[in-house]
Amino acid sequence: MIFAQARCLTEAIMFGDFGVRLKIPEDRLCPPVPNRLNYVLWIQDIVYAHRDVLETRPRRIRGIDVGTGATAIYPILACKMEETWDMVGTEIDDASFTCALNNVEANDLHNRIDVRKASKEGGILFPLEDCDAKYDFCMCNPPFYASAAEVEDLAREKELPPNAVCTGADIEMIYSDGGEAGFVGRMVEESETFQTRCKWYSSMFGKMSSVTRIVEMLRERSITNYAITEFVQGQTRRWAIAWSCTDSHLPDSIARIPNLPSNHALLPLMPPRNTLSQPLSSTEVASLDFERVCTIVSDVLGLVDGVTAIERSESEKGEKGVFFVQARANTWSRSARRKKARLKDGVNEGNSTTVSNASETIEGGASNLSAGTAEPALTCSIRVLRPAEAEIAESHYSLEFQWIFGRDRSLFESFASHVGRKVGLQLEANTRALDGAA
Ligand SMILES: C[S@@+](CC[C@H](N)C(=O)[O-])C[C@H]1O[C@@H](n2cnc3c(N)ncnc32)[C@H](O)[C@@H]1O
Numbered sequence: 516m517i518f519a520q521a522r523c524l525t526e527a528i529m530f531g532d533f534g535v536r537l538k539i540p541e542d543r544l545c546p547p548v549p550n551r552l553n554y555v556l557w558i559q560d561i562v563y564a565h566r567d568v569l570e571t572r573p574r575r576i577r578g579i580d581v582g583t584g585a586t587a588i589y590p591i592l593a594c595k596m597e598e599t600w601d602m603v604g605t606e607i608d609d610a611s612f613t614c615a616l617n618n619v620e621a622n623d624l625h626n627r628i629d630v631r632k633a634s635k636e637g638g639i640l641f642p643l644e645d646c647d648a649k650y651d652f653c654m655c656n657p658p659f660y661a662s663a664a665e666v667e668d669l670a671r672e673k674e675l676p677p678n679a680v681c682t683g684a685d686i687e688m689i690y691s692d693g694g695e696a697g698f699v700g701r702m703v704e705e706s707e708t709f710q711t712r713c714k715w716y717s718s719m720f721g722k723m724s725s726v727t728r729i730v731e732m733l734r735e736r737s738i739t740n741y742a743i744t745e746f747v748q749g750q751t752r753r754w755a756i757a758w759s760c761t762d763s764h765l766p767d768s769i770a771r772i773p774n775l776p777s778n779h780a781l782l783p784l785m786p787p788r789n790t791l792s793q794p795l796s797s798t799e800v801a802s803l804d805f806e807r808v809c810t811i812v813s814d815v816l817g818l819v820d821g822v823t824a825i826e827r828s829e830s831e832k833g834e835k836g837v838f839f840v841q842a843r844a845n846t847w848s849r850s851a852r853r854k855k856a857r858l859k860d861g862v863n864e865g866n867s868t869t870v871s872n873a874s875e876t877i878e879g880g881a882s883n884l885s886a887g888t889a890e891p892a893l894t895c896s897i898r899v900l901r902p903a904e905a906e907i908a909e910s911h912y913s914l915e916f917q918w919i920f921g922r923d924r925s926l927f928e929s930f931a932s933h934v935g936r937k938v939g940l941q942l943e944a945n946t947r948a949l950d951g952a953a
Pocket residue numbers: 544545546551581582583584585588589605606607608611633634635638639656657658659686687688
């Protein structure tokens with residue numbers, strides 16, 4: 516009875532909220548919509564991170580759902596929510612595969628959702644085997660248990676009946692080679708082969724221990740570009756990890772679970788920060804207005820050799836004080852400046868090296884840069900935060916640096932510290948000048 520009610524509820528929500536006619540077979544998993552929606556919303560955040568500063572032209576987005584199930588709920592939700600998305604859903608179970616195809620066709624989504632049959636012998640990420648494959652993301656709700664015995668053990672451990680209704684068949688729920696951690700572990704291994712054919716690989720998890728295992732696997736492979744989130748619906752808690760072999764980076768608001776207590780088991784697993792806040796010296800709120808601070812930031816950026824900065828005053832949120840910044844190489848560190856001076860001296864003494872090349876041959880891994888032809892070593896955004904917005908120093912302005920693209924984390928960190936320091940000094944000078952005039 517309760518299973519029938521759960522199916523009716525999912526079918527009703529899908530129809531009422533998304534206009535989707537979903538058929539859920541009695542002997543297959545009945546997906547609770549809010550929890551599935553949470554994951555799609557996180558993927559949306561990942562795909563559109565930095566959209567307001569990057570100003571890229573709209574394009575079609577392609578995703579893969581590994582183990583799409585009888586409902587193909589993830590591809591259907593994603594395509595209903597995003598008109599420019601196309602998805603591949605893979606499924607190994609014959610019955611679920613047929614049912615997924617029917618659900619996709621019944622909702623007239625067969626031109627945008629390609630349901631493909633997986634096999635035991637083949638790879639989990641087999642759609643990426645095509646050399647021309649280029650996907651923006653891959654998502655997965657993996658088979659949870661390692662064995663039928665584990666299903667029974669976990670059911671026995673629960674004092675109360677489970678909150679979520681599970682009608683899953685063994686083939687959907689059990690992966691005998693290590694349960695969800697084993698399944699996603701294979702995805703991690705395969706992603707090492709496919710690298711950037713998919714920009715963001717991801718999976719959901721039902722056990723925190725699996726999150727630990729997968730982060731260990733990523734770190735063992737030096738994949739430090741990853742994100743962890745938590746989905747909470749009532750008493751049900753799930754986690755998800757996304758990882759990338761590209762040099763694109765996500766804001767901490769997407770990549771890290773906020774406000775974890777210091778003794779939380781997940782805290783040591785969080786990825787390195789890509790969002791850095793720099794409080795700006797001891798400037799008092801009242802002394803300078805926001806526009807003036809933005810002008811100072813713009814002026815300071817204009818003085819850094821090899822850096823281009825564009826103010827995105829027309830950003831989506833209509834904010835002022837958001838800068839899109841690209842740096843060809845590290846020209847700001849003391850050693851870089853010393854090196855440049857030495858090269859300049861060489862020029863003055865008749866050495867044939869040109870000064871413009873000098874700024875391009877210094878540290879930052881950009882020795883082969885010739886203006887405008889190579890990718891910048893660093894792409895980031897800078898947002899001027901008003902005193903009330905800043906978390907750290909209540910009565911001060913601060914700058915929020917967001918790493919967007921680049922290989923070298925230390926380059927991003929040293930740039931943030933350099934610009935923060937220079938802007939701070941300029942603000943102090945301006946405040947003193949204003950105080951003197953008063
Ligand atoms: C936990 S269910 C998730 C179903 C659906 N995505 C959802 O969230 O409701 C896992 C699904 O993965 C499928 N599966 C297991 N191994 C697979 C593989 N190697 N390739 C594709 N699908 C697989 C199972 O048949 C099952 O439908």
